[in-house]
Amino acid sequence: xxxxxxxxxxxxxxxxxxxxxxxxxxxxxxxxxxxxxxxxxxxxxxxxxxxxxxxxxxxxxxxxxxxxxxxxxxxxxxxxxxxxxxxxxxxxxxxxxxxxxxxxxxxxxxxx
Amino acid sequence: xxxxxxxxxxxxxxxxxxxxxxxxxxxxxxxxxxxxxxxxxxxxxxxxxxxxxxxxxxxxxxxxxxxxxxxxxxxxxxxxxxxxxxxxxxxxxxxxxxxxxxxxxxxxxxxxxxxx
Numbered sequence: 001x002x003x004x005x006x007x008x009x010x011x012x013x014x015x016x017x018x019x020x021x022x023x024x025x026x027x028x029x030x031x032x033x034x035x036x037x038x039x040x041x042x043x044x045x046x047x048x049x050x051x052x053x054x055x056x057x058x059x060x061x062x063x064x065x066x067x068x069x070x071x072x073x074x075x076x077x078x079x080x081x082x083x084x085x086x087x088x089x090x091x092x093x094x095x096x097x098x099x100x101x102x103x104x105x106x107x108x109x110x111x112x
Numbered sequence: 113x114x115x116x117x118x119x120x121x122x123x124x125x126x127x128x129x130x131x132x133x134x135x136x137x138x139x140x141x142x143x144x145x146x147x148x149x150x151x152x153x154x155x156x157x158x159x160x161x162x163x164x165x166x167x168x169x170x171x172x173x174x175x176x177x178x179x180x181x182x183x184x185x186x187x188x189x190x191x192x193x194x195x196x197x198x199x200x201x202x203x204x205x206x207x208x209x210x211x212x213x214x215x216x217x218x219x220x221x222x223x224x225x226x227x228x
Contacts, residue, residue: 004154031214042116042203042219043155088154092214099145099168100214102154 004032004089004103012109019076021106023089024069030092032065033100034074037086046074046087079110114138116220118204124226130192133223137185137206143167144181145217146189147203155203161187194227201225 007022023032031050035043049056049065049072056063062075076083086107090100117136125131137144143162147155158177160168163184172179176195181187191198201222207215 029214033214033216035219040224042221043205043217045216045218048214048216090154090214099157099160100217102147102156104152104154 004091004101006087006089006103006106008106009104010107010109012111013079015080015110015112017079017110019079019083019108019110021074021087021089021108023072023074023103025072025089025091025103026070027091027093029067032063032072033090033092034061034063034072035088035090035102037088037105039085043088076108079108081110081112084108084110116204116206116218118202118220118223120223121221122224122226124228125194127196127227128193130190131194131225132188132190133202133204133225135187135189135204135220137187137204138208138218141206141208141218142184143207143209143215144187145205145207146179146187147205149201149203149222151200158189191225194225196227199225199227 004023004025033048034046037043047058049063060077065072086105088102088105090102145160146158149155158172159179161181164181179189201224203222205217205219207217
């Protein structure tokens, strides 16, 4: 079953604009991760935020986590055409041995 | 370091045929995962190995899917017999540790399977 639900399903922006994607989940988590998937490729890990963290940055990426609302957001600043991809949030449960559960993803298209 | 290797990259088979996928994880990674990704959806875990033992295979359709990880390194995933609904990308991933607490996973390029 899929726990994370990304919103929006698709997003189209111009180069230089910011892109924001949201993820909601249902049960308690140990951490939440964001992955990127370029067309026809495997997934690439972007960032991991633990349940006791509220915000994390990595380059042009900013991730927030609100465990009270069971939601996370991924902000990509100053988007580039190369950011065109699908973005997935994945949650890790609180119990040892639980693997990641992925959402359906947000498809981001950045045009020049 | 070398990434996760998978082969073949593409496979087309007729329904009821069998097919096998191979995965070589990143050297030293104890945990290996197989995911199924249907078009337009996120990856769904099929099976998780820790070294050469199965940690989770609750979503593996065991009547037709099987997987093994001999010697705790390479792994193969087999489908026999294939159905039309098995058309998907099969992703292999690995992670370093054995805690299972949602470690960062490193994915291979995937095998795109089309069942006709």
